[in-house]
Amino acid sequence: xxxxxxxxxxSGSPGRSVTISCTGTSSDVGGYNYVSWYQQLPGKAPKLxxxxxxxxxxxxxxxxxxxxxxxxASLTISGLQAEDEADxxxxxxxxxxxxxxxxxxxxxxx
Amino acid sequence: QVQLVQSGAEVKKPGAxxxxxxxxxxxxxxxxxxxxxRQAPGQGLEWxxxxxxxxxxxxxxxxxxxxxxxxxDTSTSTVYMELSSLRSDDTAVYYCARVxxxxxNHYLEYWGQGTPVTVSS
Numbered sequence: 001x002x003x004x005x006x007x008x009x010x011s012g013s014p015g016r017s018v019t020i021s022c023t024g025t026s027s028d029v030g031g032y033n034y035v036s037w038y039q040q041l042p043g044k045a046p047k048l049x050x051x052x053x054x055x056x057x058x059x060x061x062x063x064x065x066x067x068x069x070x071x072x073a074s075l076t077i078s079g080l081q082a083e084d085e086a087d088x089x090x091x092x093x094x095x096x097x098x099x100x101x102x103x104x105x106x107x108x109x110x
Numbered sequence: 111q112v113q114l115v116q117s118g119a120e121v122k123k124p125g126a127x128x129x130x131x132x133x134x135x136x137x138x139x140x141x142x143x144x145x146x147x148r149q150a151p152g153q154g155l156e157w158x159x160x161x162x163x164x165x166x167x168x169x170x171x172x173x174x175x176x177x178x179x180x181x182x183d184t185s186t187s188t189v190y191m192e193l194s195s196l197r198s199d200d201t202a203v204y205y206c207a208r209v210x211x212x213x214x215n216h217y218l219e220y221w222g223q224g225t226p227v228t229v230s231s
Contacts, residue, residue, distance in 0.1 A: 036218075045221035045222070045223065046147075046218070048217055091157075091217075093216050096169070097160065097169040098157070098171060098172075099157045101155040103154045104155065
């Protein structure tokens with residue numbers, strides 16, 4: 001299972017919004033509503049941001065939102081803050097008790 | 111509070127095996143599944159496998175078939191990941207992660223600190 005394609009990098013100014021896409025197939029993203037997003041700060045373990053396509057765990061700001069259309073999932077970060085600068089990964093269930101991550105996107109806050 | 115504490119860094123020669131431990135605390139070990147994920151230097155996350163803290167259910171990514179063994183010790187709330195026939199491209203940080211409660215086993219809520227494994231001759 002190859003990594004789900006994500007843009008290598010995105011950038012935005014403080015206060016603006018950015019959207020990160022995650023393109024899968026009908027065998028993963030498009031076939032299940034088990035999509036999640038993780039934030040990874042340098043040198044740290046990933047942190048769960050979004051699950052079930054668009055739900056936020058307790059403590060995650062509502063500036064982070066998720067959506068899905070067909071085989072593509074998206075993470076939108078609104079009201080960008082300097083502390084949002086990190087790597088972001090999508091993940092999807094891929095059937096038969098396997099999962100796949102996206103290739104990762106580096107967010108730069110200008 | 112939930113904690114996953116992994117064993118320390120390892121340096122191995124090509125062809126050898128490595129065994130990484132992940133000790134859980136702060137929750138009922140047998141009620142949750144644990145995933146293993148790795149990250150090569152400067153690269154993205156790669157899903158490796160999943161195992162049940164409470165039973166023998168497990169699965170792994172096809173690319174690791176025959177090289178990856180996941181085991182558990184309920185007496186110490188510890189899961190183990192052993193990777194054999196190591197190659198240089200197995201150099202990575204290996205993470206264990208516990209699933210988010212009540213949402214199936216799809217999401218990784220609590221992570222270990224990561225164990226760096228270097229494969230070099």
